[in-house]
Amino acid sequence: MGSDCLFCRIVAGEIPATVVRETATTLAFRDITPKAPVHILVIPKEHYADVATLAQGDPGLAAEVLATAADVADDEGLLGDGFRLMFNTGTYGGQEVFHVHAHLLGGAPLGPMLARDLA
Ligand code: 5GP
Ligand code: ZN
Numbered sequence: 001m002g003s004d005c006l007f008c009r010i011v012a013g014e015i016p017a018t019v020v021r022e023t024a025t026t027l028a029f030r031d032i033t034p035k036a037p038v039h040i041l042v043i044p045k046e047h048y049a050d051v052a053t054l055a056q057g058d059p060g061l062a063a064e065v066l067a068t069a070a071d072v073a074d075d076e077g078l079l080g081d082g083f084r085l086m087f088n089t090g091t092y093g094g095q096e097v098f099h100v101h102a103h104l105l106g107g108a109p110l111g112p113m114l115a116r117d118l119a
Contacts, residue, residue: 005047005098005099006097006099007041007043007047007097007099007101008047008099010027010029011027011043011045017029017030017032018030020040020072020075020076021068021071021072021075023064023068025044025045025046025061025064026042026043026044026045026064026065026068027042027043027045028040028041028042028043028068028069028072028104029041031103035103035105036105036106036107036108036110037106037107037108038076038078038083038104038105038106038107039103039104039105040072040076040103040104041101041102041103041104042065042068042069042072042101042102042104043065043099043100043101043102044058044061044062044064044065044100046058046061047099048061048099048100049098049099049100050087050089050090050095050098050100051087051089051100051102052089053100054100065100065102066085066102069085069102069104072104073085073104073106076104076106076107078104078106078107081106082106083104083105083106083110084103084104084105084106084110084113085102085103085104085105086102086103086105087100087101087102087103088103
């Protein structure tokens with residue numbers, strides 16, 4: 001993927017980001033437009049379009065993304081009051097950047113899971 005992908009370019013250091021944690025296979029950095037007091041994106045360094053592709057293609061790497069998210073939640077002091085970890089996926093999921101990323105949100109009560117009741 002590389003130069004066409006925003007988050008591959010962040011991994012490559014071509015676009016600046018506020019990195020809060022890096023492992024051999026994952027990167028965590030602050031969202032440029034935070035939707036909560038803590039809003040961090042956690043990605044695998046390797047390009048996968050979305051969480052389904054990642055989980056089916058490399059379940060071990062998916063687990064490493066979750067482990068990094070948990071470590072960042074710990075670093076940010078979120079384990080006591082809780083947090084939300086979510087993967088927007090595809091059109092209905094509202095995904096805008098097609099390099100899989102977990103949104104780690106916390107630091108305040110986050111309200112209902114969905115903006116509106118679809119039932
Ligand atoms: P999505 O809608 O794909 O789940 O989320 C994409 C997220 O990426 C959004 O929350 C958006 O604010 C964030 N984002 C978009 N461009 C950049 C950028 O250049 N740097 C950082 N740190 N975050 C970005
Ligand atoms: Zn990418």
